[in-house]
Amino acid sequence: MLAACDSPRPSAAAVRLPPVHAGFDYQIGGAYPPPPGVVVVTRDHTASPAASLYNICYVNAFQAQPDAQREWPADLLLRDADGRVVMDPDWNEALLDISTAAKRERVAVKVNNWIDECSDKGFNAIEPDNYDSYTRSNNLLTADDAKAFITSLAGHAHARGLAIGQKNTVELADSRSRTNLDFAVAEECAEHDECGRYASAFDDHVVVIEYTDPGMRKACSTFGSRLSIVRRDRDVSTPDDKNYVRKTCQSVLQKAVIRAFPLYGWGIGG
Template identity: 35%
Template sequence: MRRPLLPLAGLLLLATACTAAPDPDAKATGDRWRPAPGLAWQWQLSGRLDPSVDVPVYDIDGFDHPASTVADLHRRGRKVVCYLSTGAWEDFRPDAGDFPKVLLGKGNGWEGERWLDIRRTDLLAPLMAKRLDMCRDKGFDAVEPDNMDGYGNRTGFPLTAADQLRYNRLIAGMAHERGLAVGLKNDLDQIPKLLPDFDFAVNEQCAEYDECGRLAPFVAAGKAVFHVEYELTTDQFCPQARKLGLSSLRKRYELDAWRQAC
């Protein structure tokens, strides 16, 4: 997730196997996209989308952009990642009213957002299935499920590491069933157990918090690590990022079009 405890709240920016299976997708059998280490990327979640950045990967908000935007990026030679929040409720999403109140916990530090009770997969799985269907139907190549480390935060629920592993694997499996690659967002402590389930990683501020080495298993497995820093300058983190094989950017917290690449 975007680091939640910073003073930026004003910025706006599943019975697990019991959900109905999606229509078969040829990519689900093994042909889905598998991003390799070192791919350049652009991450833009706010502002008017700038499709002109000459990089092979774009990560954009799944709700905010229609299929035509994804198709345009494909015509430009990009793979496109669908950003979704799967571990927190957002009051500004069109499906916000579909979430029972029993699922909603404490705020996660961002305006209009509250942690979800990921133990209640009986309620969450159908909701997340619809969101992943949206990503698939719009033509996205992958999904970035955010807020997937609630067990390490004050959510209002007694979440355990086992709860998180179970939920993260559920989301990964549901994405794969739809032919989507899936990235592990932050959740560094569980990388050793979740590495087989995820196709790439997305990380914020591993250099600032001296954690980038913990992402090495992804690179060693031939899987991309898409990484951003907000507070550090490129000369402070790019040498290490290049050595580790990370795909690293400097971004502003609002994740608009501005970027500085290593």
């Protein structure tokens, strides 16, 4: 059994969801003062929430951070038939072994501790990353394993008064009623024509991160009046980094108007 929580156990309906179509910033690469207009912000669980905003707390729930692999017991790292740790090649992260109920309980102990920290700090919601790790597991994990694990995390998050989001994994969006997830965090959903499926499954409670200008323009043109959308650089860097990028649908629209009417300078207030 997972460790019980002594505090009251609110239902999923009792937690506060992120507002729909709100100014959003994705700060998992480092916290900084939210730009004007931001209402919802996501930060890593090691950071503090932003004052007076809706704060989502990022935790890497299904994989080990590259510098944290040794913090996990060796048998909780997913291994292939030759005993080699199965890695996410894009981010150099070891997959966690959630293939059995017993291992899911043990992985959840650490993840739930992070959830508790997020709650204690005053965050409003949890973003458990890499729900889709089973798709990179060489068939060693299944979608049912992932759904079972995230359902247990959802129960713990709700017990601490936190909403919990589905990170990507659009193919499991229709399982929302079973997994008890409250909202979606969708990377590049416009790029992959997936925003509509998230919007439908989560009643527009969707925060979108696009990493390319074409993807951002498409997101804004199709869902800019419904979802919370931001364009960030892939490293999700801070403003003091030369590679920092942050754009909103408003700024994208203004540039589009200026391009359409260059002689008149229409755009901001035009």
